[in-house]
Amino acid sequence: MNSNTFAHSAFFDETxxxxxxxxxxLGKADIRINGDRPWDIKFNAHGVIDEALARGNLGLGESYMNGDWDAEHLDEFFFRLLRAHLPEQINPRKLVFHHLRTRLINLQTASRAFEVGEAHYDLGNDFYAxxxxxxxxxxCGYWKTAETLDQAQEAKLDLICRKLELEPGMRVLDIGCGWGSFMAYAAEHYGVECVGLTISREQADFGKSLMQxxxxxxxxxxxxxxxxxxxDRIVSIGMFEHVGRKNYRTYMDVANRCLKDDGLFLLHTIGKNVRDTSPDPWLDKYIFPNGELPALGHVTDAAEELFVVEDLHNFGADYDRTLMAWHENFEAAWPQFADTYGERFYRMWRYYLLSCAGAFRARDIQLWQFVLSKKGKLGGYRRVS
Incomplete structure (x- = not known):
């Protein structure tokens, strides 16, 4: 589409x-305004650009939720946006308060811990199912040899069991156990006993009902x-993202306190590439209240003198495929939830899944699995993949 078409758009003024x-x-990312390719942005109302410039992803995301703009392949739009590092070239003044708030205030205190459970994980078990x-x-699933989402998730659970060197009779603590998928798999296939911690009553009740x-x-x-x-062992899969930088050391202290001296601790977490950045304001407001991605240095700093890093595995690119599989399921199931949640929720959830898929595809964020020991494993740790 040429520049003359842009100039005559009802919602775009080149002057x-x-x-x-x-x-x-956007041209640096090969994205055109009102273009005809699947990743091009199309305006449906005035004000989208002003919102994005003034409020960053918070403004962009809210205007999408309102139906003010579209991109057929939203995941590819964000992949191109982030791969070209375009957000770094915009510094919205109105986000200064958000940055200071996340740096100065402990948003993940014990009194706030249940907020994300109530806002996100308690949406409804039928929805997540x-x-x-x-x-x-x-x-994140592990897609090394998997062809389906089910296979990828089972491969991930088995990978963790093998990395932890589980043996029958061991007792395992799962910090942030969700609906209990790891605990059920480990108990059934490796003969261990599991205790799971969760801050979501819906997850705990539903998880109990799923257990054999x-x-x-x-x-x-x-x-x-x-x-x-x-x-004997500790695992934490996708919970560290809710801990917050002011609590990383406390988290590691708890893990150290609860792990036997000869035990292993596997930490599975999404992570960011740059340390001194704030949580995404849109995700913080609408998806994961008080969440914060750690940088690699945050994890190792918090573990210093408490743990030896035995192994570090990054398979962040697999999260792209996982999110796209979730999105496919979400779209297929949406008709049964449309009356309950409404159009604005649909656009919010679509924005969440596809923008995150684009971010992992661009390698803007990562997925790490750490294997940690308290004193260093005698004879060394044999890596599993």
Missing amino acids: SSSQRFVAEL AMLDPRMTYT QGLPVEFRLKDYRDETERF
């Missing part, structure tokens, strides 16, 4: 300096800071 700036900026695999695994009769699995509705029992 505006801000809109010329944005058009040139339609989107996720049958085990209800709400973390007789599996030695226990759900505890409690904050991780309150756990004192000691275990």
